Amino acid sequence: MDPASSHPAPALLPLISTVLLLLAPAVPAGIPLNLNWQLGSAYEEGYYKEGDFLLGAIIDLHHLWKALAINTKAKPCRIRYYTDEYLQHFRHHLVVIYAVEEINSNEKLLPNVTLGYHIYDSLAYESQAQKHIFRILSGGRNMIPNYLCSSGGVLAAFIGDKSSPTSLSMATLIRIYHYTQISYGAMDPIFTDRLRFPFFYRTVPDGYAQHGAIVQILQHFGWNWVGILASDAESDQMGSWELKGQIMRSGLCVEYLVTVSGKFSRKEGEQKRVESVLRRATAKVIILYNSSDNVKWFLLMNKRMELPDAVWINLGLDFYPTDHGFEVIFFNGSLGLSIKRGNIPGFTDFLYSLSPQKYPDNMRLKWAWSWTFRCHYNGTNPEELPWETLPCSGSESLLDLPQNKYDAYNFRTTYSIYTAVYALAQALHAMISEAPSKAKGTVGLKKGFQSWQLRHYAQNVGFATASEEFFFDEYGGRPARYDIVNWAVLPDLSVTQETVGHFDSTAPESQRLLINDSAIRWHHRFTQLPQSLCTEPCEPGYRKSPQEGKPPCCYACVQCPEGEISSTMDTDSCLACPEDHWSNQGRDQCIPRIRDFLSYEDPLSAALVCVALVLTLITVLVLGVFILYRDTPIVRANNRNLSYMLLLFLIMSFLCSLLFMGPPDNLTCQLRQVSFGIVFTGSVSSVLAKTITVILAFKATKPGGKLRKWLGNRMSFSLVLICSLVQALLCTTWLIRSPPFPDYDTWSVKGQIILQCNEGSVPAFYMVVGYMGFLAALSFLVAFLVRKVPDRYNEAQLITFSMLGFCSVWVSFIPAHLSTKGKYTVAVEIFAILASGAGLLACIFVPKCYIILIRPELNAREKPMIIRGDISAER
Incomplete structure (x- = not known):
């Protein structure tokens, strides 16, 4: 087709140029903004401006469903599609013109080159968008695919559309011709595929x-x-x-x-x-x-x-x-x-300056005016309006409209179109700047322009607007x-x-x-911040428990177990308290554990202290009686020095029980077991020595016999010393290898931290106790064998009973020690010490004190054998 013969100008109405407004300071004073438009059919109205390079703009100004529904009385070809939203969308066409005029008046951007435009309404409909693309590609009103019926400016790129479906239909067609396309509203993630849409860009983020x-x-x-x-x-x-x-x-x-x-x-x-x-x-x-x-x-x-x-x-988003x-x-x-x-500098003033009086040839503006102010303007048919109207007075002003009906301050979609125009202008400027010097002229630039070249410069475009730094990301979108x-x-x-x-x-x-x-203004039925929850939040002290078959947000609230807390609302799990803390009753905070030990202020401790002191006092009194009556037969019988020694060991054993009370520390933990072991070993070995003395005294009846040399204090003291040294060796090894140390127990009693002594080596502890048990059993066995020796003052029977009680106490101690918790474990050991010592004191010395103090007539020598035994015992 001959381009000259197919030029659309003869078929078009004359282009009407009207000065709309002197632009804001961003545009030099005195430069007019021209609104050039052409009339076609009801759906084919568009704006056109000649230039060296042209931008094809497909702008969503109306919605087709509105166009079909507004006035069913009118003929289809006469249907109007203006609504209350029209003024909000009308600026989308105008901002393209505004931005182009700004660019053309800017001497630094595209110098010596003018921009023009083809602007059409897509009606948010795919077929309309494609039809207008063919019209722009053909260079005029007629749609002749693959033919350019115009000798005007060179088509550089496309802008549009707002919706993803229309933008997709545009991109599918435009990429065939390798033109760059910038959408101002399409958010479909499909456009991030750069292999499929290499020429597509957008001034909005990806929808995802x-x-x-x-x-x-x-x-x-x-x-x-x-x-x-x-x-x-x-x-x-x-x-x-x-x-x-x-x-x-x-x-x-x-x-x-x-x-x-x-x-x-x-x-x-x-x-x-x-x-x-x-x-x-x-x-x-x-x-x-x-x-x-x-x-x-x-x-x-x-x-x-x-x-x-x-x-x-x-x-x-709109x-x-x-x-x-x-x-x-x-x-x-x-x-x-x-x-x-x-922010679009100067555009607010421009929008508020719009009126049909200033632009009498703009039918779109007249229809928008009639619809907005519920009147009919000259040139509009009142029968096509959905209500009865009067003629417009001419005094109507956009400044009188509420902001929700005509908002000329919040530029969102309008700003996206504005930046799209500038992005293409910046890309075109960069491409022209890098053109060879021989092609710098306007004619050379137009002849040498290839549509696919602009893509590279669009991808790397970057410039500053009044609101932000503008650039495209790697997928051709915006942050x-x-x-x-x-x-x-x-x-x-x-x-x-x-x-x-x-x-x-x-x-x-x-x-x-x-x-x-x-x-935020919530719905009037919400008196406070609205809540949208499947389950009410769990209070502090509770945790969320998932329910089978229900979403994770539909859960049950379960109280935290003892020792764990939740201090915040709706927590997933409870937190364990530190070892020295425990959860309170509400399970919402950790409180210090009760420090439990056998303190002197405790009633149980006070009772045990009193018993220990009373027994110590009694033992001291018995020792005093024995010293006072030291020359009587009953005291001298069976080695009175051993009796003194045994009483001293008993006094120390009663007093060592006091070491088991109070808060444990390193010194007391090591002293209490060692002193208990050595002192009680001395007591038991003294009893054993007394028992052996009885045997020797009645076996060594011949003067000069071999057994008589073993009688006397030397043998008794040696036996006590040897037995005590063995126990001391065991205790020393215990202290060296794994000594007792202060410890605490947080699991035996809930909510308490039990301060106690850790035995260090459990085998060593039971070896010490076992050794004492062995000596006690040996003493019991020997005393039992000589319990019927004919002697008025024979104490073998008393030793037998004392050892029987002693062994019974310590055999019972083991299971009692293992089954009690906390301070009661220490109390059981103290009780065993006091009970076993009291048993020795009661069984061995009380009967003798009874004879000494109450029945003194029994405390006399009557037979020579007794004297021999006494003398032998005193040697």
């Missing part, structure tokens, strides 16, 4: 980046039980399941995931199905996973559906619950993630930066949108999410 923000929001408010309502779009289905997985991996739970079918296909019974799920649900947080308008349309078509009071979290005010009932107090707001917005219903049913927090994936982990809780 929202998932991390959602999880942190749920954790911030303590919500672990949520529902997900998603559209049946393929990207939403995949994204909602991915979101569910990420929520569950973070330890939170999803009660349900419900799918709502497309807006033009209503499945039978779908309303009842969705309503049934929502009404049975207990989750108070519902996440809307809705990149399209399916869920919003579903709620529009089912106004009477009974929905629970819930906090809605919206993931559609969501405004303002259609006719009806769905504010559902979304009052809801939260959402929005593209981070950006995840969101504003957290809160929608609240005002008394007049208008909706206000406030930014209450921010999320920045590039910040440190602890600073990624920042939310001002006090700035």
Whole structure:
């Protein structure tokens, strides 16, 4: 086709240039902003500006479902598609023009080169977007694939679209021609595939980046039980399941995931199905996973559906619950993630300057004006409006509109389009700057331009805007930066949108999410922070116990066992207290254990001390009696020096029991067992020596006999000394190899820490006790054999009874020692010491004291044999 003959200019209306506004300081004064547009059919209106290089822009200005539903009385070709949201979206076309004019007036960016544009409305519909791409590729209004019917500027790149489906349809077509495409709203993760979409870029983050923000929001408010309502779009289905997985991996739970079918296909019974799920649900947080308008349309078509009071979290980044005010009932107090707001210098003043009086040829503006102010403007047909209207007075001003209806301060999608235009301009500037010197002229640049060349420069683009440093990541997207917005219903049913927090994936982990809780307006039915939990949080002192067959968030609260605590709400496990602490009754804090030992203040200790002192006093008195009556026969019989020695050992044994009381330390732990072992060995060996003395005294009856030389103090003292030295050797070995040491016991008695002496070597302890037992058994055996020796003062029978009691006490001591705990173990040993010593004192010396003090007539010599025995004993 001949390009000249197919140029679209003769078929188009004349281009009308109108000065809109002197730009803000970012644009030099006196440079006008031209709004050039052309009229086509109802769906084919577009803007066009000639330039050396052209940007093809497919902008989502309307929604096709709105265009079909607004006025059913009108003929199809006359259907208008303006709504209350039109003014919010109208700026999306204007910001392209605004940015291009800024760039063209900037002497440092693309000098000596002008930018132009083709701008069309995609209607958020794939076929419309593709049709306009062919129109732009053909260079005019006519769609002739693979033919360029224009001799104007060179097409450089494409911008668009907002939704993922239309952007995908565009990318599929554009990549055939190797043109760079920058979307300003498509978040589908499919575009991260650089092999499949090497020419695709976007000024918004990957949609999955929202998932991390959602999880942190749920954790911030303590919500672990949520529902997900998603559209049946393929990207939403995949994204909602991915979101569910990420929520569950973070330890939170999803009660349900419900799918709502497309807006033009209503499945039978779908309303009842969705309503049934929502009404049975207990989750108070519902996440809307809705990149399209399916869920919003579903709620529009089912106004009477009974929905629970819930906090809605919206993931559609350009969501405004303002259609006719009806769905504010559902979304009052809801939260959402929005593209981070950006600053466009001078654009606010430009938007507020719009009016049909200034631009009388702009029919789009007239229709938007008529719809917004409920009047009809010159050139508009009042019959095509859904209400009866009067002519516009001309005094209507955009400054009089509430911010929720016409917000010219919060630029989000508009800012994304603005940065997309600048990104392409910067990439084109870098490419032109590196062009060979012979191709620097405008004609040379246009002739040498290849569409695929711009891709490399777009990937490496970087520049500063009024709000941030701009760059593309390795997947052609932007870092995840969101504003957290809160929608609240005002008394007049208008909706206000406030930014209450921010999320920045590039910040440190602890600073990624920042939310001002006090700035949030919750649904009026929530008197405090809404809770969404499957199970009420476990109080301190309890832990979560999973229940079989239920999600992890549905658990039972089980009290911590003794010795463990949980000091925070909803803990997964209890923490063990330190060894010297124990859990309190509420199991929410560790308290110091009761330090338990046999202290002198304890009643049991006081009783044992009293018994020990009384027995010591009695023993001292007996010793005094024996010394006072030392020359009487009953004292002299059986070696009175042994009796003195035995009484002294008994005194020391009663006193050594005091070492077992009080808090144990290294000295007392070592002294108590050693002193007990040696002193009691001395006592038992003294008894053994007395028994042997009785045997020798009555066996050595012949003067000059061999046994008579063994009679006397030497043999007795030697026997006591040898037996005591053996015990001392055992104790010394014990102290050297593994001595007793202070220890504590935290397991025997709950809530107590028992201070005690660790024996060090248990075998050594039982060897010491066993040696004493051996001597006692030997004494008992010898005394038993000579118990019937005919002697008036024979004490063999007394020794037999004393040893029988002694052995009985210590045989009973072993199981009692092993079965008691805490201070009672020490008390049992003290009792054994006192009881065995008291047995010796009572069985051996009390009968003699009775004779000495009460029956002195029995304390006299009557037979020579007795005298011989006494004399022999005294030798």
